[in-house]
Amino acid sequence: ELKVEQNPLxxxxxxxxxxxxxxxxxxxxxxxxxxxxxxxxxxESLFVLLSNGAVKQEGRLMASLDTKARLSTLxxxxxxxxxSATYFCAVSNFGNExxxxxxxxxxxxxx
Amino acid sequence: DVKVTQSSRYLVKRTGEKVFLECVQDMxxxxxxxxxxxxxxxxRLIxxxxxxxxxxxxxxxxxxSVSREKKERFSLILExxxxxxxxxxxxATIVGLAGRFRETQYFGPGTRLLVL
Numbered sequence: 001e002l003k004v005e006q007n008p009l010x011x012x013x014x015x016x017x018x019x020x021x022x023x024x025x026x027x028x029x030x031x032x033x034x035x036x037x038x039x040x041x042x043x044e045s046l047f048v049l050l051s052n053g054a055v056k057q058e059g060r061l062m063a064s065l066d067t068k069a070r071l072s073t074l075x076x077x078x079x080x081x082x083x084s085a086t087y088f089c090a091v092s093n094f095g096n097e098x099x100x101x102x103x104x105x106x107x108x109x110x111x
Numbered sequence: 112d113v114k115v116t117q118s119s120r121y122l123v124k125r126t127g128e129k130v131f132l133e134c135v136q137d138m139x140x141x142x143x144x145x146x147x148x149x150x151x152x153x154x155r156l157i158x159x160x161x162x163x164x165x166x167x168x169x170x171x172x173x174x175x176s177v178s179r180e181k182k183e184r185f186s187l188i189l190e191x192x193x194x195x196x197x198x199x200x201x202x203a204t205i206v207g208l209a210g211r212f213r214e215t216q217y218f219g220p221g222t223r224l225l226v227l
Contacts, residue, residue, distance in 0.1 A: 009151075033215055042201060043154075045215040088153060097142045097161075097205055098169065099216060101153040 002027050004091050006102035013079055014110050021074040021105045023089035031092040032072045033099065034063050036085045043088065046074075076107070084109045114138070115204055115219035123225045130189040132222050134202030141206065143185035144169075144216065145177065148199040160185055192226045199223050 003026040013019050023032070034046040047056045049065035049072060056063050060083065062075045072089055086106045090099040118133035134143065142161055146154040146169075156169030158177040166177050174196060178186045189196055200223075203216040 004153075035218075042220045043203075043218040045217070048215050090154075097144075097216075098156060098159065099144075099154075100170075101146075101155070103151060103153040 002029070002091060002093055002100045004089060004100050004102040006089055006105050008105060009103060010106050010108075012108045012110060013076075015080055016078050018078065019076050021076075021087055021089075021107070023072040023074070023091075023102055025070045025072075025091045025100075027070075028067070029070075029091045029093065032065055033090040033092075034072070034074055035088045035090065037088065037104070038085050046087075079109045081109045081111060083107065115202060115217050117200075117202055117219040117222050119222050120220060121223050121225075123227065124189075124192050125227055126193055128189075128192050128226075130192050130224070130226075132187040132189075132200055132202075132224070134185045134187070134204075134219055135183055136185075136202075136204040136217075137183065138204065138206075138217075139182065140204040140217075141182070142204060143179065144203040144205075145175075145185065145187045146201045146203065147171070147196075148201055148221075154201065157187065192224075194226050197224060197226045 005024045032049045035043040037043050047063040052067040054065045060077045065072045086104045088104045090101045114137045144159040145157045148154045160166045160179045176188045201221045202219040205216045206214045
């Protein structure tokens, strides 16, 4: 059974600082996703990572994937307030479209 | 842009009622999904469908059923609502096999269901 663990669950950081959210998964997968969710809203896709060593960047967010370690990271550079949200990673099961989600990381950026 | 709509944003029902949640997508996607989201548990897959009249159980199907009579519409049914089904329900959709490796799941706005 595929399990996905995210840490930390809660993260409070000051504006301008850097931090990393970690996503570990238990079995081989062919895709890893990062999503953002604002309070009371639905999920918005950030990144799809397909292969070992994949790195994607959008603004102050950068995601990477190490399939051998079964680890993905979401790195936040010089955080700003509007990055405050809950971030989820999700991992696909090989051969089908099922996703298993992590429990989410609630990120709060303090001015 | 992909558009995924859900029939209600908020719903209040009584224990034992039959509840229908509807999801409609306008992108001709083959695959559709129902999740529930609870604090501390992330999103958990209830049911999904690869095509019209096809359905597969997800991780927590007990107490739920689904219907997919048309490609664009995927309904979640709570046969007899219980208080432990109070949750946020999210529908999602993704293209079929041909585009799957470049695509992500697109989510609807969610339905917050309260069962009293």
